[in-house]
Amino acid sequence: MxxxxxxxxxxxxxxxxxxxxxxxxxxxxxxxxxxxxxxxxxxxxxxxxxxxxxxxxxxxxxxxxxxxxxxxxxxxxxxxxxxxxxxxxxxxxxxxxxxHKRIDIDPIAQIKSPKLARKLPDSLSEADVDNLLNEPNLDSPIECRDKAMLELLYATGLRVTELVSLTMEQLSLRQGLVRVVGKGDKERLVPLGELAVAEVEHYLVAARGELLKQKMSDVLFPSNRGKMMTRQTFWHRIKLYALRAGINTDLSPHTLRHAFATHLLNHGADLRVVQLLLGHSDLSTTQIYTHVAKARLSQLHSEHHPRG
CATH class of the missing domain: 1.10.150.130 (Tyrosine recombinase, N-terminal domain)
Incomplete structure (x- = not known):
C-alpha cells in the first residue's frame, strides 16, 4: 500500500x-x-x-x-x-x-467504472401533476410566472437549467414552439401545447413587466429582481407548491421532466420521439423510461383484465 x-x-x-x-x-x-x-x-x-x-x-x-x-x-x-x-x-x-503527449501511458485505461444499479427516475401521477400545476395563485406576479414555468416545463420536458435560461427570442407562441439550447450547445425545437401557450401568454401580459420593474431584459422568466433565476431558486419554488398541494413524492429538480417522458410513453408515444424531445443524444438514456411505462401497463392489466 x-x-x-x-x-x-x-x-x-x-x-x-x-x-x-x-x-x-x-x-x-x-x-x-x-x-x-x-x-x-x-x-x-x-x-x-x-x-x-x-x-x-x-x-x-x-x-x-x-x-x-x-x-x-x-x-x-x-x-x-x-x-x-x-x-x-x-x-x-x-x-x-x-x-497531448503529456503522458506515455494512460493509468486509468484498464480500470472499470463501478457498476450502478439501474434506478428508475422518480415521477408524478397525472393527478399529482394537475394538483401541482393548479397550485400557484395567478393574482401574484411571482406565482403567475411560476405557473407559466410549470406548465411549460411539463409540456416540453426541458431540463430546469434550460428552462430558467430561456430568452424571449427562443419562444414562438404563434407557432407554439420553443427553441432549446441543450447540452453541448445542441439546439432542438420542442412543441409547447395549447395550455402552456395560454399560460405563457397570460404571464407575459399580466406579470413579466411587474417583475422586470421597467428594466430591459431578454430573460423570459426573470426573478423578482429582474435577473435570470437560478435553477436552485426554481427548485425551491417547486417544493413550495408540492408542499401546498399535499404531494408526498420525493421530488427532484427533474421530476416534471420525468413525468413528461413517462406520461407520453404511457399514452403511446414513440420512444424515439421522446428521445428527440428530451434532447438525449443516445437512445439508451431514454430507454429507462420504458421500464416505468411497462410497470404502469402491468398495473393497468392486473387491475382491469378479467384474468389479471
Missing part, C-alpha cells in the same frame, strides 16, 4: 495548470455547462490532493495508485455514483493528457 500523507485543508494547495488547460479545451470544443466543468474540476482536484499526499503528481500517477484511491473512497463510504463520476472525470482527463 502506498504511504499517504494527506494535505490538510489549511495547507496551501495550487492545482496543476494542466487541469485548467483541460477544462478550457472542454469548454471551447464541447460547450459543456458550468456545472459540468465544475464537477470535473472538483473530481480531479480532490484526486490530485490525495495523490500529492502520496508523493505523486498528476502526470506520475499509476494504475495502482488510482485503484488505491478508489479503495479508500469505498472504505470511507462514498456512493458508487460519486465514484463512477470520478472515474469518468479521470478517464477524460488522462485521455486528454495522452493525446
Amino acid at each position: 502506498t504511504e499517504f500523507n494527506p494535505i490538510k485543508p489549511t495547507e496551501a494547495y495550487l492545482s496543476d495548470p494542466l487541469i485548467d488547460i483541460f477544462l478550457d479545451e472542454l469548454w471551447s470544443n464541447r460547450g459543456l455547462s458550468k456545472n459540468t466543468l465544475s464537477a470535473y474540476r472538483t473530481d480531479i482536484c480532490h484526486f490530485e490532493r490525495w495523490a500529492l499526499g502520496a508523493g505523486f503528481s498528476l502526470v506520475d500517477v499509476t494504475q495502482t495508485l488510482i485503484r488505491e484511491y478508489l479503495d479508500t473512497r469505498f472504505t470511507q463510504g462514498f456512493a458508487r455514483t460519486s465514484s463512477a463520476r470520478l472515474v469518468s472525470s479521470l478517464r477524460r482527463f488522462y485521455g486528454f493528457l495522452l493525446v
Whole structure:
C-alpha cells in the first residue's frame, strides 16, 4: 500500500495548470455547462490532493495508485455514483493528457467504472401533476410566472437549467414552439401545447413587466429582481407548491421532466420521439423510461383484465 500523507485543508494547495488547460479545451470544443466543468474540476482536484499526499503528481500517477484511491473512497463510504463520476472525470482527463503527449501511458485505461444499479427516475401521477400545476395563485406576479414555468416545463420536458435560461427570442407562441439550447450547445425545437401557450401568454401580459420593474431584459422568466433565476431558486419554488398541494413524492429538480417522458410513453408515444424531445443524444438514456411505462401497463392489466 502506498504511504499517504494527506494535505490538510489549511495547507496551501495550487492545482496543476494542466487541469485548467483541460477544462478550457472542454469548454471551447464541447460547450459543456458550468456545472459540468465544475464537477470535473472538483473530481480531479480532490484526486490530485490525495495523490500529492502520496508523493505523486498528476502526470506520475499509476494504475495502482488510482485503484488505491478508489479503495479508500469505498472504505470511507462514498456512493458508487460519486465514484463512477470520478472515474469518468479521470478517464477524460488522462485521455486528454495522452493525446497531448503529456503522458506515455494512460493509468486509468484498464480500470472499470463501478457498476450502478439501474434506478428508475422518480415521477408524478397525472393527478399529482394537475394538483401541482393548479397550485400557484395567478393574482401574484411571482406565482403567475411560476405557473407559466410549470406548465411549460411539463409540456416540453426541458431540463430546469434550460428552462430558467430561456430568452424571449427562443419562444414562438404563434407557432407554439420553443427553441432549446441543450447540452453541448445542441439546439432542438420542442412543441409547447395549447395550455402552456395560454399560460405563457397570460404571464407575459399580466406579470413579466411587474417583475422586470421597467428594466430591459431578454430573460423570459426573470426573478423578482429582474435577473435570470437560478435553477436552485426554481427548485425551491417547486417544493413550495408540492408542499401546498399535499404531494408526498420525493421530488427532484427533474421530476416534471420525468413525468413528461413517462406520461407520453404511457399514452403511446414513440420512444424515439421522446428521445428527440428530451434532447438525449443516445437512445439508451431514454430507454429507462420504458421500464416505468411497462410497470404502469402491468398495473393497468392486473387491475382491469378479467384474468389479471
